[in-house]
Amino acid sequence: MTFVITENCIKCKYTDCVDVCPVDCFHEGPNFLVIDPDECIDCTLCEPECPANAIFSEDEVPENQQHFIALNAELAKSWPTLTEVKGASADADEWNGKPNKLDLLER
Ligand code: SF4
Ligand code: F3S
Numbered sequence: 001m002t003f004v005i006t007e008n009c010i011k012c013k014y015t016d017c018v019d020v021c022p023v024d025c026f027h028e029g030p031n032f033l034v035i036d037p038d039e040c041i042d043c044t045l046c047e048p049e050c051p052a053n054a055i056f057s058e059d060e061v062p063e064n065q066q067h068f069i070a071l072n073a074e075l076a077k078s079w080p081t082l083t084e085v086k087g088a089s090a091d092a093d094e095w096n097g098k099p100n101k102l103d104l105l106e107r
Contacts, residue, residue: 002037003046006065006071009033009054010101012092015085019047028082029075030106032091036076037069044101051088052096058107080100 005017010032017033018026026046027038035046037058047055052106056062061069 002040011095027079034072
């Protein structure tokens with residue numbers, strides 16, 4: 001089991017989540033974070049930390065976000081690890097809750 005970051009992180013990237021992870025399994029891209037499913041120990045600590053409510057347990061990912069399970073696994077392989085809070089994207093609060101952000105994902 002792993003936790004998964006979903007669409008509402010895109011262009012928000014608050015990074016509050018990385019501070020609590022005991023095994024440093026967050027990986028950072030230009031405007032999105034992912035969790036490496038091979039590193040996550042399912043501790044649950046990150047889920048309540050996300051101001052965008054973008055983190056779900058793998059078995060609770062909403063139906064319309066299921067593709068993010070594979071996307072986290074894929075991108076975690078090539079993106080570098082992020083272990084410290086670095087502040088949100090500049091206009092994170094404006095993007096928080098906006099639908100259909102997947103097309104804006106930068107790799
Ligand atoms: Fe890290 Fe725990 Fe979140 Fe997994 S559930 S990403 S181990 S904080
Ligand atoms: Fe993204 Fe939420 Fe972490 S917006 S960077 S999953 S705190």
